[in-house]
Amino acid sequence: MPTWTVGDITVHRIDEIPLPPPTGSWLLPEATPDVVTRVDWLRPDFADPEGVLRLDSQSFALETGGLRVLVDTGIGNGKPRAGSAWNDLRTDYLDRLTAAGFAPDTVDLVVLTHLHTDHVGWNTRGQDGAWVPTFPHARYLVSRAEREYWAGCAMDEPRRQMFRDSVDPVEDAGLLTQVDVPAEGVDIAPGLRLLPTPGHTPGHVAVQLADAGESALITGDCVHHPVQLAHPAIGSCVDVDPALAESTRRRLLDSLADTGTLVLGTHFAPPTAGRVTRQGEAFRLEPVSPVTAFRN
Template identity: 50%
Template sequence: MTYDASAGGGFEAVSHFATQDGRLKASIHSFVIETPARRIVVDTALGSHKRGRPVEAWNNLRPPLLNRLTESGFPPEPIDTVLFTHLHMDHVGWNTHLVDGVWVAPFTNSRHLIVAGDLDHWRRYAETATGGMRLAYAAAFADSVRPVLDAGLVDTVGSNHAISDEVRLISTPGHTAGHVSVETASAGERAVITGDSIHHPCQLAHPEWTSADDLDAEQAVRTRRELLSALAYDQALLIGTHFAGPTAGRVLRDGESFRLRIDD
């Protein structure tokens, strides 16, 4: 794994994304995009009061996401769109929260846009769950996806859907069947929120490294190489959904691989 000198040198750069004994760091992010006409949330992280998750620390959380959004000037009520890179449990949690024991949507004025292929896959997956991780995904679908479907808040879209002049989806399959990344473009600048097409900066140096949760690992590698090549070509900003420390940087070519430049 290589880092540009502008990232602060070896140990400082590694401290952003890995411990000194080589354990990778990761985090889980939700994003807000504001355009002249839209207020958009991208992915809704782990959520509150959720149970049945395979990582013990993900259960019964009380994260103050809604409070933080409000404090930042983005209360739930004016949010008009919620986008999903995919429907894994760490990307859909704040679709709902508990109110008097019932899972209800906090983004009640938002259309929740889900790629049709991803929704179909996870709906079938949840309906046929029998054990292990399948039950965990079924639990997440039941408490975080099914309620917004039943409330009529979901619109299914294609994997290259344009939300506005500034925001569109990019098909980045492999991690899940209908996985997408989110591109924003404004004032001559471009940025891409990766979702799980890139989990960690180490995959810039080694695009062939895959996640155990990739549905189609070979496709995920092809997708990652294509996305990184495109980002390196025009120096677009990469925004990592799971990047700990600095969440965004520029992709540079490094021989047959890539590296991340973290701007000041």
């Protein structure tokens, strides 16, 4: 269970699954093997020698201001999904979360960076033939711009299914809270701040942590993979607004570069965390190993 410290805040990585090797070429089509192999610092952690990107599905759990917080909830178990790699999963995610000290009924706050399938799946779990909130005592936070966008969006059937099983039950239970996120961000708990990072989706947010003079940022999907530091113009095939996603990414990386801020990538393969440095006109991720990594 890898962890990092930000001041007195301990951040736990809660693994769900490694994403299949073809995910990278589908998600970031401009990150071709030729492009990837030219970025030598991506190997061995973030890409293999043939230029295949490594990506994972994971969440981050932490405690701050007396609140037990989970950032994003992965793909989930038993969910009907169009993609075979995500369909009807059977993982031990909840066991890992509990082993890290965050049993579902002890979580106070779930922060959703955006409402995509691989970030909301464990919002709910199956019980007696229905989907019920996994974290019954938690507030689930999403930006108002994000929820309103999807409320007015014409969805295809797979996305409607995702809302039916992973968003609507939380909303129907009165647990979903919409938050206005201004340009400067908004504090939601001591040491915990939401920053607007639109483009991948209209209301996407990144999560900033700060304590005792140290800081960290959980990316969500404003950066999917470290190759986007070397090539910030590389975008995702599912970006709602590709131009805005790129400008958001460039602005964010510029603000992080050489500051010592710990960056935790929601889809970054191990070691998952690093610090952004400038490299010519672009950037580089200097990996930071967990302070502890153990298995029961």
